[in-house]
Amino acid sequence: MARGRSRPQITPDLLLRAYSMGLFPMADSVDDPELFWVEPDIRGVIPLDGLHVPRSLARTIRRNTFDIRFNTDFEGVINACAQPVPGRPSTWINGTIRELYGSLHRLGHAHSVEAWTGDRLVGGLYGVSLRQAFFGESMFSRETDASKVCLVYLVDRLNSRGFKLLDTQFTTEHLKTLGAIDVPRDDYYRLLESALDGPDVRFD
Numbered sequence: 001m002a003r004g005r006s007r008p009q010i011t012p013d014l015l016l017r018a019y020s021m022g023l024f025p026m027a028d029s030v031d032d033p034e035l036f037w038v039e040p041d042i043r044g045v046i047p048l049d050g051l052h053v054p055r056s057l058a059r060t061i062r063r064n065t066f067d068i069r070f071n072t073d074f075e076g077v078i079n080a081c082a083q084p085v086p087g088r089p090s091t092w093i094n095g096t097i098r099e100l101y102g103s104l105h106r107l108g109h110a111h112s113v114e115a116w117t118g119d120r121l122v123g124g125l126y127g128v129s130l131r132q133a134f135f136g137e138s139m140f141s142r143e144t145d146a147s148k149v150c151l152v153y154l155v156d157r158l159n160s161r162g163f164k165l166l167d168t169q170f171t172t173e174h175l176k177t178l179g180a181i182d183v184p185r186d187d188y189y190r191l192l193e194s195a196l197d198g199p200d201v202r203f204d
Contacts, residue, residue, distance in 0.1 A: 005048045008036060010099075012104050012107055013104045015098045016126075016128075019080075019128060020194075020196055022043075022189060023039050024038055024135065025037055025038070025100075026038050026092040026097075027093070027094040027096065027097060028092070029092070030082055030092070031111075033094060035097070039185070040169065040170065040185070041182050041184070041185050042179070043169065043184075043185065043188040044175065044180060044182060044183075045165065045169035045183065045191065046118060046166045046175070046178065048158055048163065048164070049167055050179045051151075051152065051179045052177065052178050053152055053180040057065055057145055057149070057152070060094075060148075060149060061149055061152060065145070065149070066117060066123070066146055068113065068114065068115055068116075068149065068153045070114070070157070071198050072203060073112060073114055073124075074105045074110065074112040074126060075098075075100075076121050077100070077114055077126050077140070078097075078098050078101055078138075079098065079122040080121065080124065080139045081096075081126065081137075082097075082098065083140070091138075101126065103176050109128055109130065110126060110129075110204075111119060111126065111128075111148040111156045111203050112124055112125070112126045113125050113126075113151055113153055113204065115143070115146040115147070115150050117143065120142075122185050123140060123145075123146020123150055124140060124142040125139035125147060125151060126138060131200050132162060132165065132194075132199075132200075133163065133167065134163055134165065134166050134167065134202055134203070135167045135169070136166065136169065151176060157203070161201050162170070162201045164191070164195040165195035167188075
């Protein structure tokens, strides 16, 4: 995995150009103000025609366990993703990341999918849209299956809007159970080029 410390100030425009070249930023910890660029040798993607929905998850969706909303509390989602959880005492989402992606959200390029129970935000995910590509950044869950349900709704929206690529950056065993696969860098670049070559599509 290639990485390099950023020196010039990262702007929303520079961030979008980095995504178009297969790069994304991370921080070493939530307390580290600096960012570095990441270009994985192996990239995680979820084929938009290959999402796997286990039966238990399908039942949760049919029961309308959560009220799913889009872009109503982007700040709440990214802040929740940055919080420590059991087994993960710190994250890479620092203040610089939150500020940058908040700017992208206001520009219409960063989006959240949210699971609500009443007035409580109990799960969600956020990511970046660019032409026909969506770059998933992080997800969180405070109730069982909340983030998974958000992912199902995300894939449904991407398919309905004409997106071609759902990039998860890396795969985890959790994501693999839902259909995520690993692709070599060169294959990923071909997928990215195809998604960026077509017309711009709207997420919302």
